[in-house]
Amino acid sequence: MVESANNQSIRIVGRTAGADNAKWLRALLYISLLTASFFMLAPLGWMCCAIFKSSADMFTYTLLPYETLEKIEVQEGPEKGAWKVIQGDVFSIGTGESDTIRVEKLPANGGPARFVRKGDVWEIDPAGTPKGVLVNGRYAMPDAKLRGGEIIRVGTTKIRFDGMHVPTLQNFRELFTKFNFGRNLLNSFFLTCTATSISLILSSLGGFALAKYEFAGKRVVLVILLATMMIPPSLLLAPNYELLVHMNLMNSYLGILLPGAVGAFGMLLFRQAMLGVPDDLIEAARIDGCSELGIYWKIIMPVVRPMSGAFCLMAFMASWNSFLMPMIVLQSESLFTVPIALSQTISISGDNQYGPLMAGTFLGVLPPAMLFFLLQKEFIAGLTAGAVKG
């Protein structure tokens, strides 16, 4: 009786200690995962801010720029000199120290004071009534119309405003006007969609033949496919380049598409998936008079559809990000894809082009990321299918 009571109490103590332990472990788990997540996302988050920073602001602000006004430099006139201003200050230019001298423009009809705009000329009344601009941080300068470093003249007083660091779409504007990036995006889309379609058709047809038919040379094909998986793709660069020169396919998309279509991986992936389709299904369709191509299209492809989705995403990403072969094959800028344009023109167009480079990188990452977001489940299933089963 006593013994059993003892036992029970011990068990209870043990359980609470265990629960306590588990709580700590759980906290530790979440802390470590969240810390790791922070490091994973920080560079991406930084990039999402960087695209809105002008090249000059790229390193001045860690996240988004926020200051509208830092400094006012009066270049001529009685208040000559630099004045540091922070948001909310009322900056005064005037005649005496005792006044709250606001430089303010009063319209002739006595309406409310206007905001400063670039190119405005302000007069200071010679009679001594202080007039001018009310400069109090954000308010005085709406939009990004007046940029840092620009000079306005207040009567005889020339004022230089420093600051005006606000988020801007200037990088994108520059990207699409100066660098013709829209063309690059279109090129990339065209090339990637074509390459993905070709890969899908060739790999699934070939995989079907290898999975569901007996034919002369099947073993040879399989062995060669497996063997070439071991060959590093860079080995093919030099001979393929030579071949393309002789075939007159340099500086053309065919020169990228044709060599890019021979990956054995997709074919083996489709073969693996199609092996699982029951033969009875195919036989039944055949008895009903379905042609072989019909079987492929109406029976096999619908069954392996999730795999096709994953494969398309992988092929899309591989083609979208492909770099070495397009860099070798493409020579004229009008044919450049996104990675090539960023690497060959934008990133080397001057030291101070980080703004457009970041904006282009962001736009270049967006399509695969969005596709991944849509197809996440299929993609991870497809990615791990081969590894876990094999």
Next chain:
Amino acid sequence: MANEKQYSAWRAQQRMAPYLFIAPFCILFCVFGLYPILKSLYLAFHTTNGPRSLVFTGFDNFRFLLQDPDFYTALWNTSVFAFFSIFLQLPLALGLALLLNSTWLKGRTLFRFVFFAPNLMGQVFVGFLGVVIFSPRYGLFSRFLTAVAGVNPDIKWLLDERFVMPTLVLISLWMYVGYNSIYFLAALQSVDKELHEAASVDGAGPWDRFWHVTVPAIKPVILIVVLMSTIGSFQLFELPFNLLKGTSGPNKAGLTIVMYLYQRGFEVGNLGYASTIGWTLALIVMFISLVQKKLSERVRGHG
């Protein structure tokens, strides 16, 4: 009669189908896969100046390669990178997968997505981002290290030969740790839970269970991931090429084998020597794959 004709046509399409299905791939494969492999072997014994001039030079390319200090630099850099990919990145990826596999973790899919996110960028784009983030003093990385650990903000991560390789290793860790942990996580999720419970009942602690239940169960996946990482590491090109703005970095600290192949073949124009480098790379990769295969067989035999 007509019916019979139809039937024989139907039989014919059935017989011909597999050949027709695989023919497009096979033709392309012969032209742009098989032929180039053989051609590169042929080229490896020639010296070229651009694609149209070719001189037979026998084993000269290979002899030159063996005494080529730049090739050894590239080989060393690539090997160091591969070493850290396997012995630093993969254990971390496994650890991450173990964390993600905890039974009471909420939001597993979200975490998995977060860790996979850097991989969506692709090496080219990561290279561009890296140029800005690893700028000295004002770059995000320098700012962070200075703020947290007081590290000298003027370290030139990409222009100082001592720091180029660590930076590359760090970036690839960021890019691929989540990617690899997805493989490990899938493997962990297929481990039989009853085995764990049985081991628990027998008094095995968490560490024992990890070594004697989990590791043997996911060993095939570990071997595949190690193999893929090794092969992938030896192909390293796009990341350093764009990170170092098309150069091989200070004192060639970022020169990799494929980058050297590209420089020799397409900047200098010696496709023959490029092919020699390509075949050497292929042999290295095949050798490593074979060694790993043998090792895995031995490990499996003992287990």
